Amino acid sequence: MSLKPPRAARAPRGRLCLALLLALQGPLAHALDAPAGRDALMAQIRQERDAGRRVDALAHCQALLDRWPDDREAQALNVTLLTELGASTRAGELASALRPAPGVAERFHLDADHVAQEIRWAEGEPADPKHPYAEADRAVADARQLVDDPLLPADLRQRAEFDLLVALDRAGRAEEAVARYDALKAKGVALPPYVERAVADALLVRRRPAEAARLYEDSIAKDPGPYDVTESEPRIGLMYAYLESGQTRKAIQTIDELAAREPTWRRIPGIRLPLQNPRKVDADLNAATLREYVDMPAEAYARLEPMRREAPANAQIRRELGMVELARGWPRRAQDDFNIAATLDRRDLGAYIGEADAARVLNDYEGVDENLAMAQTLGDRNGRVDRAVKAWDRERGWQFDLATEQGKGSSPDFGDRDGTTQATIASPLIDDHWRVLALGRYSTADLPEGDVRRSRVGLGVRGYARGLEAYVQVLPATDRYVGKTALEAGFDWSITDHWAWAADFSTAGEDTPLRAQYYGISAKTLDTAVTWRASELTQARVGLSRDRFTDGNTRTGWLANVIQRLHTAPNLTIDGGVELGGSMNTRTDRPYFNPRRDYSYALTGRLENLLGQFYERNVTQRVDVAVGQYAEKGFATDWMATVRYGQTIQTAPGFRLGWGLGWHNQPYDGRREHRVVLDLTLHWGE
Structure with missing residues (x-):
């Protein structure tokens, strides 16, 4: 798992410049209307600068230069104020015209200020969305040139190295940022808080979350905030560092405390109505997103849906809502929200990745490449797009x-010992709609009458369309018992986000009892099921089956169940349910287990939780329990039970191993029988 917090909204540069121009007009007019002596005006400028009112200070400095254009001190202060306000290019132009020319130390100070402003400027929306790192790359180039200058004074060299670390993080060059950090750490250099935050971001990208968490913690202890509007909230980064290092409880506590502390509205002096606090939105959004990451999508949805109603045109909220809807099993609804998010913000690469993910869930493969290509054009150096492309x-x-x-x-039906193995290899997608399959099946049983086996090898074709998967396959028999080729076909149709219908047919069904196989009996089988799924919390299913044996017997069966989520916690779920079933046979005098009628019901339970995870590598466990009664016509009703414990281990992306050990006990023809089963699975692909 590799996580990336939703990107905070950035102010377009055009609006920032316009705001600066309008802000300058008032103080400038006031300065012109109120003449003052040179020294008094200079003192006022310095007081305003020290108080953080740089716009007012710049306006008064311009007024002073209008009256005394050759004032060297005012010219230098004008350059400094322009640099501090982000107009570093103009400041550089004016600095080159200063007479006498700036000394070496002053020039390096101006260069360092210029780099610092370039780094701040890189936080804004890119001028060209297709080259989102252009401004940050310029900051890196200038910062690296400054660091590499042998004439750089010692007192500025460390500052320049710190600024380079921040610039590298802004430019998405985490590998170099971490390498330079490791070198500074080896020298015992202590980082200031703003640099610690940037390095922690880079460490997260390089998948060193425990170190990132320590840096975030230290930076917050040194500088708890509040932070400048151009800076991101480090506690959000700390939340992700905790999560990725396995400290889920700390992650939840950190983001919930932040969300509770941030006010919903902020009052700005001079503005009558309060304004929405963007940091509150970021905190609430990440608190919801965290729930989805720890397998609590219902709670995530409960947090995001009200936010969506309050701000329907917020692209971030729409995108994260789509991610949660996808996790809840609603890919069509998710696609709608991803599409809206991409329309609202054409630069939101997460929306395009989400659209591709939803299309993959729906087997609607034609549009996946287009969406991922769009995400690639937007650029992403933290690996998110690259991981999505590799998964596809x-x-x-x-x-x-x-x-x-x-x-x-x-x-x-199984005897003293039995075994079943199936192997399937599927070709790469052909024209986004087809795969060719090769299949092999092998089953054995040690019956009192003797050993029996069933083996088939064959080929098939799978087809895909939006919400639909269908197959046709031919499997000739390679055993000596029946020798009948199985012609099989079926489909799984996701009609809506809530309804699905599946059916399977075989001319020699694999569900035919092996005891029947021993006596040369096969069966044509038809199975169909309808599933209603409200969400991951509730689902119901009804299935019917019809088996026509070659010995004249016809078996009809049905099975229904309802499953309800009983408890959800971070990376842990507990489900409960009820399962009902039954069957009837037209002939009972057959060599395999074949009751005239039978019925069963069971109360079921399932516990599933994540034992450990480090990005794509994880281990999950699952416990299944079913306890109920079984009734067979002509025999007494008695209890039955099933217990299974299993684990799934993912050692790398696309490679999973699974194992499980189960025990089943129920009466057959009035005699209690039991069976212990070891199951193993392997999957390679995606």
Whole structure:
């Protein structure tokens, strides 16, 4: 897992410049209307600068120069104020015209101020959205030139090195930033808070979250805020550092405390109505996003939906809402919000990645490349786009699956020992709609009558369309028991975000009991199911099956269940449910287990949680329990139970291993039987 906080909104430069111009007009007019002596005016300028009122100070400095244009002190102060207000280019032009010319130390100070302002300028929206790092790259180039200058005074060299670290972070050059930080750390150099925050950002990108957390903590201890409007809130970065280093509880506490502390509205002197506090929006947005990251999408949605209603034109909120809707199993709704987010902000690469992810969930592969290409044009040096592209390359590439079950017990259909293995290899996507499959199946059982096996090898084709996956496959038998080729077809259709319908047909179904296989009996099987899914919290399913055996028997079965989320905590879920089922057979005098009628019900439970994670590597565990009753016509009703424990281990992107150990006990023809099963799975692809 690699996380990236939603990007804070940035003020367009045109509006910043206009605001500066308008702000200058009032003080400038006042200065011209109120003549004063040169020394008094200079004293006023310095007082205003010391008080942080640089716009007023600049206006009065301009007024002083209008009256005394050759005043060297005022000229130098004018350059300083322009630099501090971000007009470093103009400041440099005026500095070169100073007479006498600035000394070496003063020139380096001006260059350092120029670099600092370039770094601040790089925080704004890029002039060209297709080259989002152009301004930051210029800051890096100028900062590196300053650091490498052998004439740079010693008292400025460390400041220049610090500014270079910040510039590298702004430019998305985390690798170099971290390398330079490591070198400074080896020398025992202590970083000021603003540099610690930048280095912590870079450490997060380089996947060193524990170190990033320590730097964030130290920077906040030294400088707890409030921070300048051009600076991001370091506690949001700290939240992600805690999360990625496995300190989930600290992550939640940090962002919740920040969200609670930030006021919803801010009052600005001179403005009658209060303004919305953007830092409050950022804190609330990240608090919701964190819930989605720790598998609590319902709570994330409950936080984001009111924000969306209050600010329907906020692209960040729309994008994060889409991510949560995707996690809740609503890809169509998510696509709508991603599309709105991309319309509101054409520079929001997260919206394009989200649209691609939703299309992949829906098997609507035609538009994935287009959305990812758009994200790539916007540029992203923290690896987010690159990871999305690699995930898509894995999904449309080769896929391999292997699953096996090895059972031991006394079940009438499985014997004392049994085993089933299936391997599937799928070709890369063809024209965004097709794959060619090669399949192999092998099943064995040790029956009282003797050993039996069923083996098939064949080819198939899968087709994909929006919300639909269908397949056709042919699997000739390679065993001596039935020798019948299985022709199979089926589909899985996601009709809406809430309704799905699936069906499977085979001329020699794999569900046919192995005891029937021993006696040369096969069956045509048809299974269909309808699923209603409100969200990850609630779902219901009804399935029907019809098996026509070659010995004249027809079996009809049904199975229904309802599953409800009972508890959700960070990276942990507990579900409960009810399962009902039954079957009937037209013939009972057959060699395999074949009751005239039977019914069952069970109360089910499932616990699933994340045991550990470091980005794409993770281990999850799952416990399944079912307890109920089984009733077979002609025999007494008795209890039945199933318990299974399993783990899934992802060692790298696209590579997963799974194992599980289960136990099942129920009566068959009035005699209690049990079975222990070890299952193993492997997946390679995406």
